[in-house]
Amino acid sequence: MKTHKKGEVHFVKSFKNWSLEIQIKWNKRMTYTTIKSRKTDLKVDFPTCKLYHFRLFTLLSYMSFMRSDSFSFSGTKSEYSELILGSSASYSLMESKNAAISLKNKFLIFSGGTRKKDIKSLSNIFILNEMLMTEIDELHNRITKNNVC
Numbered sequence: 001m002k003t004h005k006k007g008e009v010h011f012v013k014s015f016k017n018w019s020l021e022i023q024i025k026w027n028k029r030m031t032y033t034t035i036k037s038r039k040t041d042l043k044v045d046f047p048t049c050k051l052y053h054f055r056l057f058t059l060l061s062y063m064s065f066m067r068s069d070s071f072s073f074s075g076t077k078s079e080y081s082e083l084i085l086g087s088s089a090s091y092s093l094m095e096s097k098n099a100a101i102s103l104k105n106k107f108l109i110f111s112g113g114t115r116k117k118d119i120k121s122l123s124n125i126f127i128l129n130e131m132l133m134t135e136i137d138e139l140h141n142r143i144t145k146n147n148v149c
Contacts, residue, residue: 017041018133026116030097033122034111035129042106042140049075050102051084051094075103083139089131096125101132108136 008025021036039046051073071094073085080103084090090101096112103109110129114121 015130015133017137029116030113031116031122032111032113033096033125035109035125037108037110037129037133038106039108039133039136039140040106045105046080046103046107047076047078048102048104049073049078049081049084050100051090052100052102053094053098079139079143080136083135084132087132087135089128089135093125093128093132096121108133 005028006026008023010021010023013020013022015037017040019038019040021038023034025032051071053071073081075081084101084103093099093101093110093112096114099110099112101108101110108129110125110132112125114125
């Protein structure tokens with residue numbers, strides 16, 4: 001990827017019943033991506049929650065040679081938060097540097113970093129975010145179908 005040493009790009013894209021606001025910043029070594037996905041057909045807001053790296057426990061595990069990542073969850077427990085905690089797509093997204101996945105109002109928000117030369121991981125972020133949006137759509141359709149019947 002031949003780009004300037006530092007930069008930023010911001011764009012908006014539509015995908016099915018989602019509107020994506022994407023912001024990418026990069027420096028000499030890292031690319032930081034923030035994807036704010038807004039579900040346009042949602043009548044009620046998502047219950048607010050956030051999944052993120054718990055740096056203290058991760059650091060302690062690395063110091064004790066166990067080498068495991070620790071995550072923390074905050075916010076309201078719901079079917080949507082259970083989906084995020086159990087999804088293989090969110091687990092793979094959390095492998096990014098300083099990764100966080102949150103639900104707030106009508107938004108699914110992902111932020112995380114990748115090495116600048118790792119184009120495959122950068123493209124995987126968008127694929128995994130799309131998978132997570134599809135899983136949320138399927139859950140939302142089941143919830144609304146059960147509430148109607």
